[in-house]
Amino acid sequence: MERRSFLKKAAVGSVAGATGxxxxxxxxxxxxxxxWRLASSFxxxxxxxxxxxxxxxxxxxxxxxGKFNIRPYAAPEIVPFNAVLDAVKDGTVEIGHTASxxxxxxxxxxxxxCAVPFGMTSRQQTAWMMxxxxxxxxxxFFAEHNVVNFLGGNTGTQMGGWFxxxxxxxxxxxxxxxxxxxxxxxVLAKLGTIPVQVAGGEIYTSLEKGAIxxxxxxxxxxxxxxxxxxxxxxxxxxxWWEGGAQLSFYVGKKEWDKxxxxxxxxxxxxxxxxxxxxxxxxxxxxxxxxxxxxxxKTILKPFPQSVMEACFNAAQETFTEEAAKNPKFNxxxxxxxxxxxxxxxxxxxxxxxxxRFNMARKLK
Amino acid sequence: MERRSFLKKAAVGSVAGATGxxxxxxxxxxxxxxxWRLASSFxxxxxxxxxxxxxxxxxxxxxxxGKFNIRPYAAPEIVPFNAVLDAVKDGTVEIGHTASxxxxxxxxxxxxxCAVPFGMTSRQQTAWMMxxxxxxxxxxFFAEHNVVNFLGGNTGTQMGGWFxxxxxxxxxxxxxxxxxxxxxxxVLAKLGTIPVQVAGGEIYTSLEKGAIxxxxxxxxxxxxxxxxxxxxxxxxxxxWWEGGAQLSFYVGKKEWDKxxxxxxxxxxxxxxxxxxxxxxxxxxxxxxxxxxxxxxKTILKPFPQSVMEACFNAAQETFTEEAAKNPKFNxxxxxxxxxxxxxxxxxxxxxxxxxRFNMARKLK
Numbered sequence: 112m113e114r115r116s117f118l119k120k121a122a123v124g125s126v127a128g129a130t131g132x133x134x135x136x137x138x139x140x141x142x143x144x145x146x147w148r149l150a151s152s153f154x155x156x157x158x159x160x161x162x163x164x165x166x167x168x169x170x171x172x173x174x175x176x177g178k179f180n181i182r183p184y185a186a187p188e189i190v191p192f193n194a195v196l197d198a199v200k201d202g203t204v205e206i207g208h209t210a211s212x213x214x215x216x217x218x219x220x221x222x223x224x225c226a227v228p229f230g231m232t233s234r235q236q237t238a239w240m241m242x243x244x245x246x247x248x249x250x251x252f253f254a255e256h257n258v259v260n261f262l263g264g265n266t267g268t269q270m271g272g273w274f275x276x277x278x279x280x281x282x283x284x285x286x287x288x289x290x291x292x293x294x295x296x297x298v299l300a301k302l303g304t305i306p307v308q309v310a311g312g313e314i315y316t317s318l319e320k321g322a323i324x325x326x327x328x329x330x331x332x333x334x335x336x337x338x339x340x341x342x343x344x345x346x347x348x349x350x351w352w353e354g355g356a357q358l359s360f361y362v363g364k365k366e367w368d369k370x371x372x373x374x375x376x377x378x379x380x381x382x383x384x385x386x387x388x389x390x391x392x393x394x395x396x397x398x399x400x401x402x403x404x405x406x407x408k409t410i411l412k413p414f415p416q417s418v419m420e421a422c423f424n425a426a427q428e429t430f431t432e433e434a435a436k437n438p439k440f441n442x443x444x445x446x447x448x449x450x451x452x453x454x455x456x457x458x459x460x461x462x463x464x465x466x467r468f469n470m471a472r473k474l475k
Numbered sequence: 476m477e478r479r480s481f482l483k484k485a486a487v488g489s490v491a492g493a494t495g496x497x498x499x500x501x502x503x504x505x506x507x508x509x510x511w512r513l514a515s516s517f518x519x520x521x522x523x524x525x526x527x528x529x530x531x532x533x534x535x536x537x538x539x540x541g542k543f544n545i546r547p548y549a550a551p552e553i554v555p556f557n558a559v560l561d562a563v564k565d566g567t568v569e570i571g572h573t574a575s576x577x578x579x580x581x582x583x584x585x586x587x588x589c590a591v592p593f594g595m596t597s598r599q600q601t602a603w604m605m606x607x608x609x610x611x612x613x614x615x616f617f618a619e620h621n622v623v624n625f626l627g628g629n630t631g632t633q634m635g636g637w638f639x640x641x642x643x644x645x646x647x648x649x650x651x652x653x654x655x656x657x658x659x660x661x662v663l664a665k666l667g668t669i670p671v672q673v674a675g676g677e678i679y680t681s682l683e684k685g686a687i688x689x690x691x692x693x694x695x696x697x698x699x700x701x702x703x704x705x706x707x708x709x710x711x712x713x714x715w716w717e718g719g720a721q722l723s724f725y726v727g728k729k730e731w732d733k734x735x736x737x738x739x740x741x742x743x744x745x746x747x748x749x750x751x752x753x754x755x756x757x758x759x760x761x762x763x764x765x766x767x768x769x770x771x772k773t774i775l776k777p778f779p780q781s782v783m784e785a786c787f788n789a790a791q792e793t794f795t796e797e798a799a800k801n802p803k804f805n806x807x808x809x810x811x812x813x814x815x816x817x818x819x820x821x822x823x824x825x826x827x828x829x830x831r832f833n834m835a836r837k838l839k
Binding site: 170173174176229232233234235237238239240241242243267268269270330331348349350351354372373376377379380381383384386387388390391392394395396397398399401402411413419423426427430431448450451452453454455456457458459460461462463464465466467468469470471472473474475 | 534537538540593596597598599601602603604605606607631632633634694695712713714715718736737740741743744745747748750751752754755756758759760761762763765766775777783787790791794795812814815816817818819820821822823824825826827828829830831832833834835836837838839
């Protein structure tokens with residue numbers, strides 16, 4: 112700050128000496144130089160998700176004439192992928208970029224900031240956050256963790272994952288060792304599935320050796336890089352537990368409160384740019400990746416209707432149980448479920464009917 | 476600029492006199508005060524579309540510490556709704572917010588920056604613009620009009636409009652006096668429809684008097700305000716000519732080139748915020764508006780499959796004709812159609828199968 116207060120005095124002095132008529136020096140001249148560290152939950156090879164942090168940091172720098180520097184660190188450079196919340200909360204880093212359902216184990220309420228089984232699509236989730244009560248409710252919740260949360264991307268509907276054997280009925284879920292996390296794991300456990308935690312880098316070998324029977328990751332563009340189709344041929348869809356998985360930026364509350372208004376505005380707007388940019392990048396890259404995977408002998412299969420129904424019912428049961436024992440979850444769920452249910456009529460009318468007709472036909 | 480160059484000299488003088496060791500004064504301190512006028516194509520009562528300009532201007536002001544002021548004017552305060560392109564091109568205003576298909580009459584190529592019949596959904600259009608060749612191709616095209624274009628919102632799939640009588644077959648389109656514009660009008664004319672131009676404020680009376688048989692506007696949230704269901708009971712869907720209608724900001728090329736880099740960055744990021752914010756607002760507001768319209772005796776009807784097929788074929792014919800005679804159209808169409816067709820497999824797999832299952836079921 113020394114340079115800053117020097118500049119201020121110098122400017123005032125020169126002005127008085129020159130004309131005596133200058134307005135006060137602009138706030139912009141007084142903006143502090145800040146260097147922040149951003150802990151990402153993602154490795155660099157997930158260039159679409161990790162890339163959102165890069166997009167964000169780059170824009171913040173441009174918007175502040177290079178004075179507000181945020182340097183992104185891929186996981187696990189500073190902290191493990193699922194420790195970003197604590198790193199921000201404790202002040203180890205000023206800011207993080209993560210998926211809130213990684214913290215489902217601390218409190219199921221975190222999932223509403225990312226994805227809930229049979230929840231909302233990418234657009235619906237963004238609508239709830241920006242023009243429903245989503246952001247307001249999640250800000251209240253995150254405040255208890257000293258975090259101010261911002262939208263930070265969405266993957267769109269993910270795939271159901273890679274299976275060594277096709278799932279033909281709910282029976283096939285019993286005893287299935289499935290690399291799947293958080294909320295989905297809890298729902299699937301009701302149907303006899305054994306949710307297993309395996310780090311991203313070890314999924315391939317675990318599948319190959321048969322230590323697990325199935326694994327879900329993201330979607331065609333990211334999955335292709337890890338080569339899962341070499342060791343598990345059946346690619347099921349949809350990933351009903353991630354109809355539109357949202358990523359988030361977490362800013363430490365204390366750091367946020369200290370920021371000049373212009374820097375706060377820069378974070379608010381740059382996070383939304385990163386948010387839409389990630390979805391656009393996935394939407395542009397996934398189609399060709401899927402086509403290549405199919406070319407490469409992937410067997411693309413929808414989950415059977417009976418499996419979808421069983422999972423939906425198990426999800427409803429899980430929500431009811433969680434809401435009964437967790438008042439924070441119940442508060443958000445009540446608002447979230449009303450918004451979700453209210454979306455269906457409209458989306459079935461214009462969006463779905465158009466997409467269904469239109470996406471079944473090629474133009475020349 | 477006088478204050479700016481004065482500030483610069485004063486700062487340099489004071490620094491030399493004080494320590495002689497200061498780094499150059501920061502660019503931020505030299506940022507000019509600018510006052511721009513934004514001509515919107517939209518009236519204030521279309522608060523979602525018009526509101527995007529307000530969101531944008533507000534953010535630009537915050538990002539520049541109040542130095543870059545853009546004042547939005549609703550249509551037709553400065554120019555008529557369909558004259559925003561010329562107003563920016565000629566320098567009457569520095570910036571505009573508009574729908575590019577309003578300029579379809581000048582060149583059909585404009586439509587790719589907004590909506591093309593049986594084209595892309597909101598997400599697909601954004602993906603093409605941001606991570607396909609869309610923005611690159613449209614920037615080339617707009618450069619000939621002295622315009623630098625930016626994304627400025629999307630409505631999502633619109634409704635097919637309000638009809639005094641239900642459309643039951645392609646035959647019913649013959650002789651239909653339909654208030655519908657540009658590209659859709661041209662396609663429908665092939666099927667015998669008579670496209671009619673009626674200003675937004677006069678649609679209600681024209682429908683009531685039977686001067687027109689049908690009119691399309693936007694979707695439930697905007698349509699409800701104009702009370703169309705009082706005079707035309709049948710609400711057809713989907714608006715296949717606007718699967719995801721994009722709005723745009725137009726900045727005058729000369730003005731853009733003069734802007735400091737920080738102001739350019741502010742426009743780039745704030746336009747994307749306005750872009751996503753508009754879609755989120757429509758997605759949050761349309762469902763309840765549709766429910767109210769149905770409650771109020773609106774008859775909701777899909778266009779019959781035979782009508783959709785006939786319109787799709789007529790659209791294909793129109794594209795082929797236009798591409799044959801307009802090299803600019805042909806250049807963009809070639810890229811656009813490849814991107815559109817490539818989207819279908821992936822969207823039918825994860826997004827559509829999830830949405831179809833999920834939006835047919837309520838959670839409690």
